Amino acid sequence: MDVTATSLSPRRHTRQIAIGSVKVGGDAPISVQSMTTTKTADVEGTLQQIYALAAAGADIVRCTCNELAAAEGLVQIVPRSPVPIVADIHFHVEMALAALEAGVHGLRLNPGNLRKPEEIKLVASEARDRGVPIRIGVNAGSLHPDIYERFGGATPEALVESARIELAYFEEVGFSDVKISVKASSVATMIAAYRLASETFDHPLHLGVTEAGPLPGGLIKGTAGIATLLAEGIGDTLRYSLTADPVEEARAGRQLLESLGLRERKGLDLIACPSCGRAEVDVIRVANEAQDALNALDIPIQVAVMGCVVNGPGEARHADLGIAAGKHRGHLFIQGQIIRVVPEADMVEALVDEAKKIAVEGLAARLAARDASAEAEAEADRALLLGDRGLDANHATERIERIRRRAH
Numbered sequence: 001m002d003v004t005a006t007s008l009s010p011r012r013h014t015r016q017i018a019i020g021s022v023k024v025g026g027d028a029p030i031s032v033q034s035m036t037t038t039k040t041a042d043v044e045g046t047l048q049q050i051y052a053l054a055a056a057g058a059d060i061v062r063c064t065c066n067e068l069a070a071a072e073g074l075v076q077i078v079p080r081s082p083v084p085i086v087a088d089i090h091f092h093v094e095m096a097l098a099a100l101e102a103g104v105h106g107l108r109l110n111p112g113n114l115r116k117p118e119e120i121k122l123v124a125s126e127a128r129d130r131g132v133p134i135r136i137g138v139n140a141g142s143l144h145p146d147i148y149e150r151f152g153g154a155t156p157e158a159l160v161e162s163a164r165i166e167l168a169y170f171e172e173v174g175f176s177d178v179k180i181s182v183k184a185s186s187v188a189t190m191i192a193a194y195r196l197a198s199e200t201f202d203h204p205l206h207l208g209v210t211e212a213g214p215l216p217g218g219l220i221k222g223t224a225g226i227a228t229l230l231a232e233g234i235g236d237t238l239r240y241s242l243t244a245d246p247v248e249e250a251r252a253g254r255q256l257l258e259s260l261g262l263r264e265r266k267g268l269d270l271i272a273c274p275s276c277g278r279a280e281v282d283v284i285r286v287a288n289e290a291q292d293a294l295n296a297l298d299i300p301i302q303v304a305v306m307g308c309v310v311n312g313p314g315e316a317r318h319a320d321l322g323i324a325a326g327k328h329r330g331h332l333f334i335q336g337q338i339i340r341v342v343p344e345a346d347m348v349e350a351l352v353d354e355a356k357k358i359a360v361e362g363l364a365a366r367l368a369a370r371d372a373s374a375e376a377e378a379e380a381d382r383a384l385l386l387g388d389r390g391l392d393a394n395h396a397t398e399r400i401e402r403i404r405r406r407a408h
């Protein structure tokens with residue numbers, strides 16, 4: 001049973017726009033974005049990265065358009081990309097016009113860097129005529145100096161005001177095919193800015209904590225900001241900004257949405273116990289090996305790797321498939337029921353083999369095909385383990401006796 005999405009606040013209603021084939025806002029699925037790190041002029045290198053991002057879960061990819069060679073690269077990238085392409089524009093109005101000419105599916109303009117009203121309106125008019133949406137991408141680190149001064153800093157109100165002013169220029173030329181972001185590297189500022197933006201605009205919101213940094217801190221900051229807002233029903237598309245391979249951004253975005261129940265699982269969800277003194281196996285090693293092997297299969301399945309059979313199968317009974325270690329053996333289970341006992345060295349192989357069979361035959365068929373003796377074998381291992389280092393390891397019987405004597 002998936003209770004996550006229904007436990008979140010209802011999604012705030014926004015108008016819908018389309019970035020190429022991907023709808024953003026309204027009742028469209030929340031989409032994942034990332035940005036290439038290659039030179040956009042390097043067409044083959046950029047396309048390779050775009051394909052990797054799409055495979056990791058990106059629905060939309062942004063490329064910088066910072067020079068004419070980049071715009072020329074976009075001419076070739078756009079038709080060969082598996083996902084819509086957005087051109088990132090700072091400072092140069094000519095680059096925005098060149099990107100539109102290249103056929104991109106969307107533009108991102110930074111109001112802090114492209115400041116002349118006549119230039120902003122020129123880009124908006126051109127985008128309007130071509131039916132290309134624009135993201136007003138406000139960034140706390142590059143806020144317009146006048147707004148920064150007026151608000152005494154990059155406050156949430158200042159970020160939203162910057163978006164409002166830009167939107168007003170767009171509306172002057174009859175253009176409203178817009179989504180908005182109000183990013184900051186401070187999670188608290190970003191959350192407050194998006195809350196205010198969601199009260200101020202009905203345009204789709206693109207969520208992100210900017211310059212979140214390397215892993216794991218960047219992931220934590222990104223998740224703290226983005227997940228908080230998603231849980232409040234705010235946000236229509238998102239990007240993690242990590243100082244890492246952008247594939248990590250796409251993967252994180254996708255996993256966040258899947259873990260909140262906001263997108264269907266399309267790949268592996270590996271859960272693993274944190275391990276403790278009871279562990280009968282190196283849980284970290286087995287979990288990593290299982291993750292690598294199962295990721296390659298691209299099967300939408302939740303798999304558990306548990307360190308001991310005493311608690312493992314019960315604690316992970318919600319998982320489709322799992323393995324728990326006990327007495328140099330692995331107990332393979334489906335939804336908490338033991339189906340097979342395998343040698344410890346074969347644990348990962350057994351998991352992969354069973355995952356493949358589940359993908360073809362389904363969970364019920366694989367449960368029906370379980371070894372008749374598996375549950376009894378597993379019970380014997382459990383009993384042995386409890387005897388070795390279970391309650392008796394703490395001299396439980398005597399201690400409980402003493403506790404009871406004290407109580408009387």
Ligand code: SF4
Pocket residue numbers: 273274275276277278279280306307308309310311312315
């Ligand atoms: S499953 Fe076993 S090894 Fe893992 S944390 Fe729970 S008790 Fe410890």
